[in-house]
Amino acid sequence: MLLWLGFAVLTAGVVAALLRPLLVGTPTDTSLQPTGTAVYRDQLAEIEADRARGLIAETEAEAARVEIARRLLATADATKDAPGTAASRELRTVATVVAAALPVLAIAVYLAVGAPNQPGQPFAARGPAPGAAPSVAQLVAKVEERLRSHPEDGRGWDVIAPVYLRLGRYPEAADAFQRALRLVGESTDRLAGLAEAHVLANDGIVTEIARKSYERLRELAPDRMEPRFWLAVAAEQDGRFEDAVKVYAQLLTEGEAAAPWRPMVEARWQTMRTKLGLATEPAPTAKKDAAPEAKSTGLAPALANEDVRAIQSLPDDARKQMIEDMVAGLDKRLRDNGRDLEGWQRLIRAYTVLGRREDALAALARARAAMTGEAQSLEALGALAQSLGLAS
Incomplete structure (x- = not known):
């Protein structure tokens, strides 16, 4: 009054x-x-x-x-x-x-x-305006508030951990992944997230927690290349250059010929050979089977083996034009039907392989918009962007 x-x-x-x-x-x-x-x-x-x-x-x-x-x-x-x-x-x-x-x-x-009897409402406690979508910061703040009062909510830690990782809050991401693993249980995504958070929080150093997580991840998913690569990096950091060279050579042999990570692995393979005093030689090549070559275009599994052989028999200009046409066709189809995660992944890879980075970034943005509300799909897109060097 x-x-x-x-x-x-x-x-x-x-x-x-x-x-x-x-x-x-x-x-x-x-x-x-x-x-x-x-x-x-x-x-x-x-x-x-x-x-x-x-x-x-x-x-x-x-x-x-x-x-x-x-x-x-x-x-x-x-x-x-x-x-x-x-x-x-x-x-x-x-x-x-x-x-x-x-x-x-x-x-x-x-x-x-007026309404003189209504209690005051601090600005920080106010929600978004009616009809306005809450921002990422507001959503994170809500989850954090709940976790402060319910620290044993494993599902909450599981939700916020990858968000912390994408926001660059690596120490908090590592803590959240650790809590989620303890409360919810072990999974390949949580182990990979914990290891990645520790590596990024320590400027690329594979810490003991990251190493153990990658070793366990390799047991659960032996076909995944990520844990094998980082364990090779850990071997480098421990001075075990011979072990690192063997793992890098195996990755280059098993990986796709046009994989975006291949130049980086080749560079590390050559560096380790130089440290060991070995003679310079061409990097190991990928296996010459049909499936990897189909994937090397960035369009797999959209192409059948016959299509791959037909493309390979064309002159360079004609082959490039056919690939461009197929990429354009895939792009058009996704504009009409954007609820196709696998299609978006193929399109983003294809643009990256073709050296069209701006188109790849635009396709990534469209894919995220089309997959709004699907946490797993968005996480898969984030992981793809990270592996292709498109993450911001």
Whole structure:
């Protein structure tokens, strides 16, 4: 209530300042009153002096005094009855009433149509505006608030851990993955996330926790290349260059000929050979079976083996044009039907292999928009972007 009284006082002060010219009043002829009275007084003194010197008779002096008195009274009456004086009094009255009534009227209107009894709501606690989608920061804040009051909510830690990882909050991601593993159980995604968070939090160093996670991940998913690569990096960091060279060579042999990670692995393979004092030689090549070659276009498994052989038999220009046409066709199909995660992955890989990075980024953005609300699909797209060097 004191707040509203303060508002009322402030309003009254503002109104008074605006109406000040009316409260002060306007100049009138009353400012001439002191000067007029002095003139008449001087005239009376001159008449008395002339009578004393015998210049005028007593009768004439008396008549002059009466005339001066009449003028003095007329001047006083004119000043009293001047319209400006009465108007000033009326304006002062109106100004006083307005200054007093306006705050009272404002409070009365607010009490009638407002909600003075509603509790205050801090800005930080307010939700998004109606119809507006909450931001990532708001969603993360909500999950964090729940986890503070329910720290044993394994599902909450499982949800927020990959979000922390994508936001670059690596130490928090590592802690969240660790809690999710303890509370929800072991899975390949949680092990991979825990290992990745530790590696990124330590500037590429494969820590002991990351190494154990990758070793366990390799047991659960022996076909995945990610744990094998990082275990080779760990061997490098431990000075076991021979072990690292063997793993890199095996990856290059088993991997796709056009895999985006291949140049990086080749560079590390050559570096390890140099440290071992081995002679420079061409990097191991991928196996020459049909399936990997189909994947090397970035369109697998959209192509059958016959299609692959047909493409390989064409001249370079014709083969490139056919691949471009197939990529364009896939792009068009996904514009019409965007709920195809595998199609988006093939398109993004294809653009990357073709060196069209901007198109790959645009396709990644469209894929994420099409997969809004599907956490697993979005996570798969994020992992693909990370592996292709498209993550921002």
